[in-house]
Amino acid sequence: TQLLEQSPQFLSIQEGENLTVYCNSSSVFSSLQWYRQEPGEGPVLLVTVVTGGEVKKLKRLTFQFGDARKDSSLHITAAQPGDTGLYLCAGEVISSYKLIFGSGTRLLVRP
Amino acid sequence: DSGVTQTPKHLITATGQRVTLRCSPRSGDLSVYWYQQSLDQGLQFLIQYYNGEERAKGNILERFSAQQFPDLHSELNLSSLELGDSALYFCASSAALGTANTGELFFGEGSRLTVL
DSSP states (O other): OOOOOEOOOOEEEEEOOOEEEEESSSOOOOOOOOOOOTTTTTOOOEEEESTOEEEEEEEEEEEEEEEESEEEEEEEEEOOOGGEEEEEEEEEEEEESSSEEOEEEEEEEEO | OSSOEEEESSSEOOTTTOOEEEEEEEEEEEEEEEEEEEEOOOOOEEEEEETTEEEEOOOOOTEEHHHHHHHHTEEEOOOOOOOOGGGGEEEEEEOOOOOOOOEEEEEEEEEEEEEE
């Protein structure tokens, strides 16, 4: 059974601070996606990383896929209240059609 | 608006009952996924269909079943409901073709099921 563990589960920070969210597994994935979910809505894709060691930047968000394609991180620089939400990583299981999600990191950025 | 439509948005029912959740994928998307999200939790993969055929199964209970119809809409049937089945049920669709590449999932707003 493939599992994706995210840490931390909850994060409450002040506006302007930096943070990193981790997504770890003992399984290898063909790709790793990051989604953000706001209350009352479905998750929305932020980025997909495919190659081991890949780094992608989306404005103040930096995503990295581990060399072994088992883990990933999301780093937010100078967090803003608009970054508040539930961040979910999702791994595409090799040779299947499954996309499994991590347990999520709930981020609160205080003004 | 993701283009994925789920109905009903809210549903309250009693233990032992049966409900059907409906999903219309984005126009042109052949793949439909169903996920369950309990309070403040991640999404648990239930099942995936591609062009009417079941493609992958997750931790879906035997009391639950799903299908995708020729017009590509999908239904998730939940029977003999228990209190623990209370959750948000999300449907997502993907433009990915019949390969193992999932691609971006577009989620509906979910159906919130409350079992009393």
